[in-house]
Amino acid sequence: MGAERDDDRYEKLRVEAVERLGLIDTPSEERFDRITRIAREIFAVPVAEINFIDDHQQFTKSPQFDGHGASIERSNSFCEVTIQRPELMVVPDATIDPRFSHRKPAWDERHIRFYAGRPLSLGDDMRVGTLCLVDTSPREFDAEQQRLLDERGSWVERELQETADRDRAAEVQQRLLPRDQPSWPDYDLAGVCLPAKNVGGDFYSWHGSETGIEFTLADVMGKGTAGAIMAAAVRTAFQARTGDDVVSAIERVNAQLADDLDQIGGFATLVHGVIDIPTGRLDYADAGHGLTLLVRADGSFERLEASGLRIGIVAVGLGTHGVAELGAGDRLITFTDGLLDLFDGTLDCLPEVARLVQEADGPQDAVARVASLTASSRAVGDDVTVVVVGRR
Numbered sequence: 001m002g003a004e005r006d007d008d009r010y011e012k013l014r015v016e017a018v019e020r021l022g023l024i025d026t027p028s029e030e031r032f033d034r035i036t037r038i039a040r041e042i043f044a045v046p047v048a049e050i051n052f053i054d055d056h057q058q059f060t061k062s063p064q065f066d067g068h069g070a071s072i073e074r075s076n077s078f079c080e081v082t083i084q085r086p087e088l089m090v091v092p093d094a095t096i097d098p099r100f101s102h103r104k105p106a107w108d109e110r111h112i113r114f115y116a117g118r119p120l121s122l123g124d125d126m127r128v129g130t131l132c133l134v135d136t137s138p139r140e141f142d143a144e145q146q147r148l149l150d151e152r153g154s155w156v157e158r159e160l161q162e163t164a165d166r167d168r169a170a171e172v173q174q175r176l177l178p179r180d181q182p183s184w185p186d187y188d189l190a191g192v193c194l195p196a197k198n199v200g201g202d203f204y205s206w207h208g209s210e211t212g213i214e215f216t217l218a219d220v221m222g223k224g225t226a227g228a229i230m231a232a233a234v235r236t237a238f239q240a241r242t243g244d245d246v247v248s249a250i251e252r253v254n255a256q257l258a259d260d261l262d263q264i265g266g267f268a269t270l271v272h273g274v275i276d277i278p279t280g281r282l283d284y285a286d287a288g289h290g291l292t293l294l295v296r297a298d299g300s301f302e303r304l305e306a307s308g309l310r311i312g313i314v315a316v317g318l319g320t321h322g323v324a325e326l327g328a329g330d331r332l333i334t335f336t337d338g339l340l341d342l343f344d345g346t347l348d349c350l351p352e353v354a355r356l357v358q359e360a361d362g363p364q365d366a367v368a369r370v371a372s373l374t375a376s377s378r379a380v381g382d383d384v385t386v387v388v389v390g391r392r
Contacts (some may be wrong), residue, residue, distance in 0.1 A: 017126040032062035079130040091115040093138035118153035130303035158241035190363035192388040200383035218270035246285040278328040297329025301354035338382035363388035
């Protein structure tokens with residue numbers, strides 16, 4: 001009974017690992033197709049596949065053939081047997097092997113005779129799928145061939161681990177974003193960060209006190225992991241300067257990070273502001289960002305001045321102090337330039353951005369509309385990050 005419980009627990013964890021990869025029912029990818037092409041050539045077999053197995057199906061990630069389904073029932077899968085053990089499995093003739101002879105691929109139009117499967121594992125031996133070779137004629141598979149197949153399997157596992165690491169990094173980055181707004185009478189606030197890749201170089205943050213709402217939005221040059229690392233550094237630097245006046249905060253962050261940004265040839269644009277809750281006065285400093293709009297209750301809007309320089313460029317003179325005021329019914333939106341790509345990609349679309357904010361049913365609805373636009377746009381190649389503040 002104990003062994004059965006252990007098997008059930010392993011299978012539950014294994015399926016969860018497959019699901020976290022997010023590769024079931026996805027299109028072909030060159031990084032996997034390259035491996036199966038090479039495997040076909042090395043072993044002179046008609047078919048080499050990378051398969052993933054969840055709780056009910058086997059999904060063939062590579063190759064995917066036009067007109068043929070990429071999934072079969074797990075009960076008919078040869079690879080379903082392979083993932084039961086960590087060792088490579090070789091079947092010279094499936095028709096005389098009782099583990100395989102009753103499965104459809106052995107007797108339907110595929111006529112599988114020879115099969116060799118290498119389990120693909122993640123983490124604590126979570127066997128998520130296989131790299132397998134198939135032939136319609138029986139054949140032997142010697143020790144050297146098994147070694148070569150094992151090497152190709154390690155290649156696939158490296159690709160899968162990179163996928164898992166990126167997904168974990170994306171999860172961490174999203175968890176670091178603020179989720180709940182404090183209790184601010186007469187104010188609503190919402191934000192969204194949508195990386196072009198798993199992780200990105202944008203971030204936003206906010207926090208508040210009884211009298212003020214302090215927020216930051218930044219766009220670090222670069223996408224992917226490199227941008228995310230520097231974005232995390234910028235975020236941490238600002239968190240250490242809570243309560244500083246807005247210009248001093250930017251200048252001190254720049255002094256702290258200038259050498260690091262110079263080493264990678266990078267920079268960051270950002271806006272950092274504090275809203276006085278009783279009056280609606282906004283004190284802000286813009287370091288080369290220039291993408292903040294104040295949308296009035298009557299639908300008109302103004303773009304806040306941006307005369308500062310990006311951090312990582314010069315030692316001083318980055319942020320210049322600006323002042324604005326949020327009246328009742330006004331909304332403020334600050335965003336990264338990926339949002340422009342959802343329209344015409346230029347500043348000419350700022351009226352459309354303002355209209356989106358004005359027509360939305362509050363800040364939460366505004367960021368939901370941005371998320372919907374991003375999801376439906378195939379042209380977006382940049383991170384999209386937005387913060388919206390509304391005064392009732």
